[in-house]
Amino acid sequence: MTPEQMKAFETVSSNLAPYVIREYSKRLDLENPISQAYLHNRDQDGTLKGARYASIKYASALFSEHVNSIQSKGGVFADDDEEGLQLGIYAEYPEIESFVNRSDRRKSHDTNSHPARALKITTEAEGFQLAIFADSTEPVTLRDRRVEQVADALSRVIKAGFSIPSPLEFYLPKYSRGIHLPSFKVDAPWNSFAEFYAPNKIMLSPQLVSASPPMDAPDSVALKLGNPSAVIIHEIGHFLHFAHSPESFVDLFYTKFSPRYQQVANDISGYAARNPHEFTAEFFTAATFGCTIRPEHGDLYRALGGPFPAHSVHQGVAGRAFLAELNKSQLNNQRTLAAIAAIQPTAERSRNVTLLASSRWTGQTPAAGRINSRKLH
Numbered sequence: 001m002t003p004e005q006m007k008a009f010e011t012v013s014s015n016l017a018p019y020v021i022r023e024y025s026k027r028l029d030l031e032n033p034i035s036q037a038y039l040h041n042r043d044q045d046g047t048l049k050g051a052r053y054a055s056i057k058y059a060s061a062l063f064s065e066h067v068n069s070i071q072s073k074g075g076v077f078a079d080d081d082e083e084g085l086q087l088g089i090y091a092e093y094p095e096i097e098s099f100v101n102r103s104d105r106r107k108s109h110d111t112n113s114h115p116a117r118a119l120k121i122t123t124e125a126e127g128f129q130l131a132i133f134a135d136s137t138e139p140v141t142l143r144d145r146r147v148e149q150v151a152d153a154l155s156r157v158i159k160a161g162f163s164i165p166s167p168l169e170f171y172l173p174k175y176s177r178g179i180h181l182p183s184f185k186v187d188a189p190w191n192s193f194a195e196f197y198a199p200n201k202i203m204l205s206p207q208l209v210s211a212s213p214p215m216d217a218p219d220s221v222a223l224k225l226g227n228p229s230a231v232i233i234h235e236i237g238h239f240l241h242f243a244h245s246p247e248s249f250v251d252l253f254y255t256k257f258s259p260r261y262q263q264v265a266n267d268i269s270g271y272a273a274r275n276p277h278e279f280t281a282e283f284f285t286a287a288t289f290g291c292t293i294r295p296e297h298g299d300l301y302r303a304l305g306g307p308f309p310a311h312s313v314h315q316g317v318a319g320r321a322f323l324a325e326l327n328k329s330q331l332n333n334q335r336t337l338a339a340i341a342a343i344q345p346t347a348e349r350s351r352n353v354t355l356l357a358s359s360r361w362t363g364q365t366p367a368a369g370r371i372n373s374r375k376l377h
Contacts, residue, residue, distance in 0.1 A: 001024065001030070005039055006024050008038060008039050008040075009022070009024050009030075009035070009038045009039060010022050010023060010024055011038070011042070012251050012252075012255065013042070013045075013046040013047050013048070013247070013248070013251050014045075014046045015046075015248070015303065016248060016251055016252070016255075016303070016304070018258070018303075019257065019258060019261050019276070019300060019303055019304065020252065020255040020256065020257060020258060020261075020276050020304075021255060021256055021257075021258055022038075022254050022255045022256075023254075023256075028254060032058050032061075033053075033054040033055075033057040033058045034054050034055060034058050034250060034253050035254075036054070037049070037050060037051060037054040037250065047247040047251070048247055048250055048251055051246050051247045051249075051250035051251065052198075052199075052246040052247075052250070054250060055198045055199075055242065055246060055249065055250045056198050056199050058198075059197040059198040059199075059201075060197070062197060063197040063201055063203070066189075066190050066195070066203065067115065067171075067173075067203075069189035069190055070112065070173050070175065070176055070189055070190050071111075071112055071114075071115070072189070073177075073178045073187055073189035074111060074112050074173060074174075074175035074176055074177060074178055074189060074190075075099075075109055075110055075111035075112065075175045075178055075179075076095055076096065076098070076099035076109065076110050076175065076178075076179045076180075076181065077108070077109040077178065077179070077180050077181065078099070078108045078109065078180075078181040078182070079108070079180075079181060079182065091210060091211035091212075092210060092211070093179060093184070093210075094142060094206050094207065094209045094210055095174070095175050095177075095179060095206050095207075096179070097139055097141075097142050098110060098137075098138050098139055098142060098174050098175070098206075099179075101139045102137070103137060110175075111175065112135060112173055112174050112175050113135050113136060113137050113174070115133075117135075117136050117137075118133040118134060118135065118136065119133070119134045119135070119136040119143075120132070120133055121133075121134065121147065124166075127163065127164070127166075128163075128164040128165065128166040128167070128168060129166040129167040129168070130154070130167070130168055130169075130170075131167060131168070131169045131170070132147060132150060132169075132170045132172065133169065133170065133171045133172065134146070134147070134172045135172070135173060135174035137174065138172075138174040138206075142206065142209065143172070145209045146172050146204065146206065146208070146209055147172075149204075149208060149209070149228060149229055149232060150170050150204070150232060152229045153229040153230075153232035153233045153236065154236070156229065156233060156288055156289070157233060157236055157288055160287065160288045160309060161309030161310060162240060162288075162307065162309050162310065163310040164236075164240070165200070165240075165243045167200060168200050168202070168236075168239065169200055169201050169202070170201075170202050170203075170204060171201060171202070171203040171204070172203075172204055172206070173203070173205070173206075174206065175206070176189075176190050176192075176193070176203075176205040176206065176207065177189065177190070177205070177207075190203075190205070192205070193205035193207045193208060193231065194208065194231050194232060194234070194235050195235065196235045196238035196239050196242075198242050198246075198249075199242060199243070200239065202232070202235045202236070202239065204232065204235075208228050208231060208232075209228070213226075218270065218271045219269050219270030219271055220234070220269050220270075220271040220272075220282065221234070221268065221269050221271075221272075221282050221285045221286045221289070221291070222234060222285065224269065225289055225291075227289070230285050230289065233284070233285045233288050233289075234281045234282065234284070234285045235281070236284075237280060237281035237282075237283075237284030237285055237288075237306075237307075238277065238280075238281050240284065240307040241277070241280050241281065241284070241304075241305060241306055241307060243307070244305060244306070244307040245305030245306075245307075247305075248304060248305030249277070249305060252275070252276045252277050252280075252304065253277075255275060255276055256275060256276075257273070257275075257276060257279075261300055264296050264297060264300055265279040265300070267294070267297065268282050268283055268286060268297060269282050276304050279300070279301070279304070280301060280304050280305070280306045283297060283298075283300075283301045283306060284301075284306060284307065
């Protein structure tokens, strides 16, 4: 890389420069579309040219890579008869429920169905279109709990006053990791449990319906609130950040906070301090849950291009139209319909984001929820 290219790579737009730093490293992939965008000339106001296109191209390739990896390596693989599996294992490994209820019990393994066979659940309400892609062979009870989590997260975001662009798509693979029985050795082809892919895709692991967060869960707002819906809201925060300010979103890759703002980010959570993208999503999550936020946090969030509510909502009715429409969607299980109908928008409240991490999910969420992985994205 020439000195000129290095300077171009490390340049960020003038509105971001007071807050973040991007430094060149030989370990970086300079061939991906985002890195390439940094090497090209910027617009007169300093913003990236073709930022949205570069991000979508990069995310599309990454999504395909992750889906292919999950398809090839995700599943449960048993050496012995599974009759000895205890019910409590479902809390730690929710995917075991899918394995035990596989269609062909003669097989000692179960994997994801081909994506072309996915069950598509669609609805349109609150001004946006929603599509949820689930594995048609996943047990209905498990799939229902996962859809309930998505519904709960979206109803909270709507109640907080945010407008959601259309369309928004959720992908719920039956298996996002490989589990080998009886050793319970785990292969993680997708080292995450929730991830956003520009412009509008969010993939969620079944691990989110585990019973409690793992010992190595990141120091995130979701962990502090004790609420698995917060994990999904975190990803919706990335989605809205990109939709609201794609130029800033793309210009924040490979950056870190300047020393002055590192502690400001850390006040939200340890995960927020990892990089500006995660701070923005963590702030969004905290704000959606009504956590106490200091002015300096909001100022930093605004400077990074974070989304703000399009309107104020004070009545406890926000999100009900969305939930009512979801009831009319392709869901046909009565338990799911009843559970979604019972989800009420959360009451107005103020919570301190520095709550101690919970050993169990304690928030007002659908039954059974847990993170069991290493990363948010």
